[in-house]
Amino acid sequence: MYRGINKPTNILSFSINKFIASNQKLLGDLVLCKNIIEKESIKYNKILQSYWAHVTIHGILHLLGYDHKNDKEAKVMEQIENKIMISLNYQKPYM
Template identity: 35%
Template sequence: MSQPDLSLSLQFADPRHKAVLPRHKVMRWMRAALELPGEMTVRIVDAEEGRTLNREYRQKDYATNVLTFDYTHEPVVAADLVICAEVVEREAREMGVDLTAHYAHMLVHGTLHAQGYDHEEDDEAECMEARETEILLALGFPDPYKK
């Protein structure tokens, strides 16, 4: 099965992990999670910008790993993903996982959110986690939920 087309804008407000996120890899990881063509922006930010956006849009006063702003689900998935470099780095270190693998997970996670996947309810979380695991294993990464 061929992967959907993806128009990607990749922005580095925080350039610390730019070498870990070459455009071709980001495209590959996101396309693996896309079910329809996509027009997406990925913005890598510092903790200050991440916290500001999370506070403004989710009323949560802390920087989180990934924020997804989804605009349309079909016929084209249109969304912005905001990923906080400091949070992703800290989580990878705390979980003892490779930084690249954790970024791939965050990009797959955000891309699924952009298509309407959610994890607020237990059954939704199980479905989303299973899909993330399936995609990441197919990309050669370990199961992000295996303890």
């Protein structure tokens, strides 16, 4: 169980927010579940490489302080994810 949720997930983000040598900020760690990402890419009819990119971007946004606990936060995150995915020549994950 993590954050009150007792089910498998595609990615977990663990924030560190620590400065390391040369004034570089260490954001944290991402833990990705290959099996779930592969199953979800099929379930949602997504290209696997694109879905990996999307899930990774989603996790990084969490490390940067974004969240989707309510509709307003979710909309902001989705817009950023769409913009980044387009910049990487992938389709928008959210329409």
